[in-house]
Amino acid sequence: MASITLDKITKVYPNDVTAVNGVSLDIRDGEFMILLGPSGCGKSTTLRMIAGLEAISSGDMLIGGRRVNDVDPADRDIAIVFQNYALYPHMTVAKNLAFGLKLRHVPASEIETRINRVAALLGIEPLLGRKPSQLSGGQRQRVALGRALVREPQAFLLDEPLSNLDATLRSSMRTELIKLHHTLGTTIVHVTHDQVEAMTMGERICIMKDGDIVQVGEPMEVYRNPANTFVASFLATPPMNLLPGRIESVGAGALVVAMDGVALPVPTAFQAAYASHSGKPVIVGLRPEDFHLAAGDAARTAPIDLVTITTEVLGPEVILVANLASGAGPEIHARMPRDFRAKIGQPLTLHFDLAEIQLFDPETTRVLPRPAHP
Amino acid sequence: MNQSKTMEAADRRFGWFMSAPSLALLLAVILFPVFWALFTSVHDYTLIAPNFDTFTGAENYISAIQDPAFRHSLGLTAFFVAAVVLFEFLLGFIVALMLNSVERFKPIYYGILLCPLLMNPVIVGLIWRMFLHPSLGIVNYLLTVVGFEPVNWLGSTQMAIWTIIMVDIWHQVSFMIVLLLAGLSAMPKEPYEAARVDGARVYQSFFYITLPLMMPVIIVTLLIRMIFAVKTYDLIYIMTRGGPGVATDLVSYSIYRTAFVSLNVGEASAMSAILLGFILLLTVYLYRYMRSLT
Numbered sequence: 038m039a040s041i042t043l044d045k046i047t048k049v050y051p052n053d054v055t056a057v058n059g060v061s062l063d064i065r066d067g068e069f070m071i072l073l074g075p076s077g078c079g080k081s082t083t084l085r086m087i088a089g090l091e092a093i094s095s096g097d098m099l100i101g102g103r104r105v106n107d108v109d110p111a112d113r114d115i116a117i118v119f120q121n122y123a124l125y126p127h128m129t130v131a132k133n134l135a136f137g138l139k140l141r142h143v144p145a146s147e148i149e150t151r152i153n154r155v156a157a158l159l160g161i162e163p164l165l166g167r168k169p170s171q172l173s174g175g176q177r178q179r180v181a182l183g184r185a186l187v188r189e190p191q192a193f194l195l196d197e198p199l200s201n202l203d204a205t206l207r208s209s210m211r212t213e214l215i216k217l218h219h220t221l222g223t224t225i226v227h228v229t230h231d232q233v234e235a236m237t238m239g240e241r242i243c244i245m246k247d248g249d250i251v252q253v254g255e256p257m258e259v260y261r262n263p264a265n266t267f268v269a270s271f272l273a274t275p276p277m278n279l280l281p282g283r284i285e286s287v288g289a290g291a292l293v294v295a296m297d298g299v300a301l302p303v304p305t306a307f308q309a310a311y312a313s314h315s316g317k318p319v320i321v322g323l324r325p326e327d328f329h330l331a332a333g334d335a336a337r338t339a340p341i342d343l344v345t346i347t348t349e350v351l352g353p354e355v356i357l358v359a360n361l362a363s364g365a366g367p368e369i370h371a372r373m374p375r376d377f378r379a380k381i382g383q384p385l386t387l388h389f390d391l392a393e394i395q396l397f398d399p400e401t402t403r404v405l406p407r408p409a410h411p
Numbered sequence: 412m413n414q415s416k417t418m419e420a421a422d423r424r425f426g427w428f429m430s431a432p433s434l435a436l437l438l439a440v441i442l443f444p445v446f447w448a449l450f451t452s453v454h455d456y457t458l459i460a461p462n463f464d465t466f467t468g469a470e471n472y473i474s475a476i477q478d479p480a481f482r483h484s485l486g487l488t489a490f491f492v493a494a495v496v497l498f499e500f501l502l503g504f505i506v507a508l509m510l511n512s513v514e515r516f517k518p519i520y521y522g523i524l525l526c527p528l529l530m531n532p533v534i535v536g537l538i539w540r541m542f543l544h545p546s547l548g549i550v551n552y553l554l555t556v557v558g559f560e561p562v563n564w565l566g567s568t569q570m571a572i573w574t575i576i577m578v579d580i581w582h583q584v585s586f587m588i589v590l591l592l593a594g595l596s597a598m599p600k601e602p603y604e605a606a607r608v609d610g611a612r613v614y615q616s617f618f619y620i621t622l623p624l625m626m627p628v629i630i631v632t633l634l635i636r637m638i639f640a641v642k643t644y645d646l647i648y649i650m651t652r653g654g655p656g657v658a659t660d661l662v663s664y665s666i667y668r669t670a671f672v673s674l675n676v677g678e679a680s681a682m683s684a685i686l687l688g689f690i691l692l693l694t695v696y697l698y699r700y701m702r703s704l705t
Contacts, residue, residue: 136606137608
């Protein structure tokens with residue numbers, strides 16, 4: 038097991054495209070770290086640089102405290118699971134698992150013990166004699182995982198390993214990976230563009246965009262305190278509603294967030310933090326689950342008048358798509374209980390939980406710092 | 412039911428009708444000569460007495476097999492085929508591996524490599540006969556310029572077969588390169604990355620991944636090349652006429668001599684049948700192997 042440290046890692050491709058731009062990240066020993074971002078954000082390149090499959094243009098890469106910039110992938114003692122599994126097509130499952138051990142001159146008896154142990158762990162014993170072409174996608178996925186496990190490396194690198202599986206299998210593999218990490222305690226770096234994987238699996242999430250790290254933190258911390266509008270709109274479906282607004286003073290130090298036809302009073306706990314932005318435009322971030330049908334404590338909730346555009350009945354919940362009553366601004370998504378129904382064009386009043394409001398600077402898109410939840 | 416049966420029969424008749432011209436042509440230019448040769452091979456048919464009056468049974472076959480010159484030709488051809496296929500494969504594979512990792516100017520390399528392959532063997536033979544002329548050829552001139560003794564490329568019984576082998580390699584190696592390169596570029600990239608992380612060095616990746624994955628392409632390429640090499644005739648005719656002596660008397664040329672110099676068409680036909688047998692064997696194996704792949 039080992040920690041992995043990225044110190045101002047940059048990757049510039051020969052065609053002058055900068056894929057990763059001076060990224061610094063500390064992955065702790067035994068941590069389950071998620072690299073999350075849209076395609077092209079540099080997360081896979083970062084993972085491949087950790088593996089040694091991609092040369093590092095500048096910066097330092099440390100695995101277990103050892104600088105590995107110029108160390109061959111073979112000597113980094115890490116294992117990688119590829120998105121398309123990359124099994125050796127001409128070898129049986131058993132030989133696929135044994136290959137890395139054989140190259141490292143592990144004694145045959147030891148190889149057999151380890152293969153049997155991993156095969157039992159993943160439930161692939163009946164497949165050991167088969168070739169990859171005779172396996173289903175889920176089985177190949179397990180073999181690819183087994184090939185990594187059997188090596189007992191210092192760290193596992195997973196490059197979107199679940200993205201080729203169907204939804205049910207993906208969900209069960211998620212649970213299995215979490216269980217595996219719990220059993221083995223080995224450092225895992227998992228690259229994904231799927232925010233559900235990120236939220237459910239990671240001990241910490243590192244969100245990347247355009248070759249930069251945007252935010253690193255525990256899933257709920259990132260979810261509740263997004264660093265900017267990108268993170269706010271990337272995590273969760275439907276994402277945080279982002280609406281144009283303005284902070285206005287209403288005398289005696291009281292502030293409101295004014296949107297078209299709506300004024301949300303700023304909770305007292307946040308007023309000091311937002312005071313300096315008084316009179317300036319902001320982007321108002323409202324999570325869909327913070328809209329409620331009933332008014333709560335008057336100090337905590339504020340009514341918002343909406344006009345229904347449509348409802349999406351998902352089963353466990355209903356997503357209400359609506360406009361502000363004034364008709365201005367982008368669509369608002371709100372999570373409603375499963376029995377909620379509304380006709381198209383029907384006016385509604387929902388109550389927003391003010392303690393959950395997030396405000397962003399429209400120019401920098403960065404969040405305006407405020408105290409944690411009151 | 413009944414109607415569909417008659418319609419099917421009508422379809423089939425129409426099919427035969429449409430393919431009849433090409434079938435007739437194939438019959439005339441391929442099957443007829445083959446059967447004619449097989450028929451001739453069991454008769455005493457010479458160009459002095461071109462008739463099928465004397466049925467000789469297996470006599471032509473026995474005398475062909477007992478003929479030391481023919482046996483020499485068979486042995487020499489086996490050696491020639493083994494040498495050209497082996498060297499062309501090794502050289503072709505090395506060049507293909509190098510070209511496979513080339514990023515720029517690939518079409519230009521392709522173009523240059525394909526030039527020899529596009530040339531008629533007769534032209535290749537003529538060019539090289541000029542290049543290798545003992546006193547006027549550019550090869551010997553260059554050798555003397557850098558201080559070597561001139562070589563009697565085609566006149567020495569020791570050297571001549573190797574000269575033919577070298578010219579054949581020059582002519583045909585591109586075939587190997589193109590086929591092997593096609594195989595290499597169709598190889599999946601991912602297993603190599605997996606192998607690198609698994610701890611494989613470059614040579615280990617080659618032996619554990621490239622070779623086994625390339626095996627079908629390699630075997631097919633070798634077999635096709637062998638089938639063609641067995642039939643080598645034009646180069647010999649242009650460059651050495653089987654000489655000096657019988658030093659380059661490959662089996663195709665030997666058959667030609669038996670038929671049109673010794674005028675013994677019957678025995679030459681028997682020799683052709685024996686050669687055809689060998690080639691058929693290779694072809695059947697190739698066909699079976701290719702079927703086993705799918």
